[in-house]
Amino acid sequence: MRVAVVGSGPSGVYAADALVSQDEIPVEVDIIDRLPVPFGLVRYGVAPDHLSIRSVRDTLNKVLAKPGVRFLGNVVVGQDVSTAELLAHYDAVVLTYGASRDRRLGIPGEDLDGSVAATDFVAWYCGHPDADRELFERLLPTATSAVVVGVGNVAVDVTRVLAKTVGELDHTDMPQHVLDTLAASSITDVHLLGRRGPAQATFTTKELKELGELIDADVIVHPDEIELDEPSAALAAEDRAVGRNVDVIRGWADRPNTGRGRRIHVRFLSRPVELLGDDRVRSVVVERTRLTPDGGVEGTGQMEEIAADLVVRSVGYRGTPLEGLPFDERRNVIPHVDGRVVDGDSPVRGMYVAGWIKRGPTGIIGTNKKDAVGTVESLLADARAGVLPAPASPEPIEDLLASRGVDVVTTSGWDAIDAAEQALGQQSGRERTTIHERDRMLEIAQG
Numbered sequence: 001m002r003v004a005v006v007g008s009g010p011s012g013v014y015a016a017d018a019l020v021s022q023d024e025i026p027v028e029v030d031i032i033d034r035l036p037v038p039f040g041l042v043r044y045g046v047a048p049d050h051l052s053i054r055s056v057r058d059t060l061n062k063v064l065a066k067p068g069v070r071f072l073g074n075v076v077v078g079q080d081v082s083t084a085e086l087l088a089h090y091d092a093v094v095l096t097y098g099a100s101r102d103r104r105l106g107i108p109g110e111d112l113d114g115s116v117a118a119t120d121f122v123a124w125y126c127g128h129p130d131a132d133r134e135l136f137e138r139l140l141p142t143a144t145s146a147v148v149v150g151v152g153n154v155a156v157d158v159t160r161v162l163a164k165t166v167g168e169l170d171h172t173d174m175p176q177h178v179l180d181t182l183a184a185s186s187i188t189d190v191h192l193l194g195r196r197g198p199a200q201a202t203f204t205t206k207e208l209k210e211l212g213e214l215i216d217a218d219v220i221v222h223p224d225e226i227e228l229d230e231p232s233a234a235l236a237a238e239d240r241a242v243g244r245n246v247d248v249i250r251g252w253a254d255r256p257n258t259g260r261g262r263r264i265h266v267r268f269l270s271r272p273v274e275l276l277g278d279d280r281v282r283s284v285v286v287e288r289t290r291l292t293p294d295g296g297v298e299g300t301g302q303m304e305e306i307a308a309d310l311v312v313r314s315v316g317y318r319g320t321p322l323e324g325l326p327f328d329e330r331r332n333v334i335p336h337v338d339g340r341v342v343d344g345d346s347p348v349r350g351m352y353v354a355g356w357i358k359r360g361p362t363g364i365i366g367t368n369k370k371d372a373v374g375t376v377e378s379l380l381a382d383a384r385a386g387v388l389p390a391p392a393s394p395e396p397i398e399d400l401l402a403s404r405g406v407d408v409v410t411t412s413g414w415d416a417i418d419a420a421e422q423a424l425g426q427q428s429g430r431e432r433t434t435i436h437e438r439d440r441m442l443e444i445a446q447g
């Protein structure tokens, strides 16, 4: 059986691994990615200073080296090849193309210069080839105050990267131009805004705690924003993870301001209602909120203006449709039953889904493993039951892609890029430095 996996993030790689690790049905898997390099958000999302989490890619890389698995990078499904064409070349297709578009705030001023999506900022500091380098090279050295909207782990990552000294980042694989720009940043204040209280924030305690451990940043909280109402206090008492977060935040309230060069203002019960500015964002109008008995929030009408010449919106990720396939516009995922793609009540034979584009952007990297294994079980059951459509085309997919002038990066091409990144890193005493230019990656891949 031949299977195409669309997307080489963790869910795609875990799906490929599950397919080749069983011996009942011999399977060959092609993992196709729009980028010349694999691993999706493990490479272009997970914070570069979280070295142990990023090392998951060593585990994923071992799967690419397994017999029966091929990487086909630099191939955009939906552009270079359609999903219908993939189904004509393979017995089955597993869609694992993620959900990495940003959600919007939906408030006036959101599109002012200086207001950016966390997706774009994260892509830039991770060295994504599509990142807008000029934008951040212009914004960071000319900004003094940043507002980060959102209280999930991504917002905490963004806040930490903005508040760290470059000395705390130069051991990572960030491209040199990113380190240079962060070194030239004139940001002294980062305001992290959450519309609900400390008991409702969705960060993990380990990530939160790190904010209080930076070399040159004080953390400031407003005591009146961290008082817990009765339901929040009950939640903190019941749920240990919530209780730990609340303890960390209360600990900050008791700490003196030590006069360090940067300040992280962790704000709760505060929601942005408008961004103000002229040629660039200059401030954020923030409304104080209160929690409602049904677990929501409502505005109090009490307004405050926070000066900000950089605003990073981190209010969630969403998936996008792929031509010719059903899509749930409300949940921004591909509809499925047990990983089998469905269009209304009918199965789309041979088409499967796993990872963020199946579940939405939730869970940790490991969550995608169980998810991908579940989808592969459905696929193998269908193969055993003989309900997979037979591939119509005997032509290898490489021939089709070559006829369209697509420069495919194979596993050996990726290995060459991998080796070049390690060699580049060693020149500056680092384990690796990310190569960010697509052309350079393609040149290296072609030897």
Ligand SMILES: Cc1cc2nc3c(=O)[nH]c(=O)nc-3n(C[C@H](O)[C@H](O)[C@H](O)COP(=O)(O)OP(=O)(O)OC[C@H]3O[C@@H](n4cnc5c(N)ncnc54)[C@H](O)[C@@H]3O)c2cc1C
Residues within 6 Å of the ligand: 006, 007, 008, 009, 010, 011, 012, 032, 033, 034, 035, 038, 039, 040, 041, 042, 044, 045, 046, 047, 050, 053, 075, 076, 077, 078, 096, 097, 098, 099, 100, 122, 154, 157, 317, 354, 355, 356, 357, 362, 363, 364, 365, 366, 368
């Ligand atoms: C900023 C950020 C930080 C995170 N940090 C952590 C962390 O510290 N710890 C943790 O456990 N989890 C973290 N996560 C979550 C984790 O990254 C996700 O759970 C995981 O990456 C989702 O895997 P996926 O394979 O479904 O999608 P992705 O990782 O997004 O992979 C999708 C792949 O599909 C490819 N693709 C997209 N469209 C196409 C197309 N048309 N054709 C071909 N290929 C395509 C993409 O290039 C990508 O390689 C973080 C997420 C983000 C956004």
